[in-house]
Amino acid sequence: MAVAFEGVLADRSAWILENCSMAMTMDAIGTRSAVTILREALYGTTRFDDFVRRTKTTDAIVSARLKQLTELGLLSRQPYQEPGQRTRYEYVLTDKGRDLLPVLFAMMQFGNKHLQPDGGPLRLVERGTGDPVRIVALSASGKELQLEDIAIEANGTWAPNRP
Template structure:
């Protein structure tokens, strides 16, 4: 176990996974559209209404999330109407669920009003509340301070001659 943080001035953050994720879902409206997609919203007008944004903003966010591969457009047609498109989560989008669960969990603890959280997500099989946890590959729950940062294969180092 090395203390990589001690040499952090040598790291380049040009390849930061958090920064790259925020480029895709780092706006309030993108996160709320993803929330709605997990709650079952599919149609454009419903996204705009439930997120509380205008059509131009809804259109821009849905296009961005579709281009990033989190949502896909699927055609549907009501009787006597023209073909329209609904949005559904892709595999990449479904993999975003733990992020929203963790964000909701933090909000329930630190940002909910005195009445408590507005929704509780429950496991279909047993009915108990669903929570995000940090767990290592061996199955141990990991709390703050019980982990360390190590070099990953994409770690870029700062060239000392370029500084």
């Protein structure tokens, strides 16, 4: 029915979560514009006006988000120069930003299934084979896990605090 808790966490009434990583991720990238810009970065977009066109928002929003995402270390700002143009900057995903792939594609998967009338416009497949791709919970032993198969344990020395 729900996740299982192990060790010190087993008594659920004895602790309350602080420093939740999900909430911290939301604080970092939890806006529509951040997600659409990261989506475009994942799709290969790097230039300012491409972000504006492809996210269908305004240059003001793109400017603010690019700055924020760069400061967070999710994008890196690289100078480039085309012949007869002044130097401009392109924004490319960092390794850290690339680690958002499961978050973004999981959102896509959910939206495709539940928020779109027809399964959504895009579908993930394996490059080469064309096999469908899903975002799943995978154990180290290679098994795909459902909610009931997952447990949560406290990390290292962390001591849960009594409410």
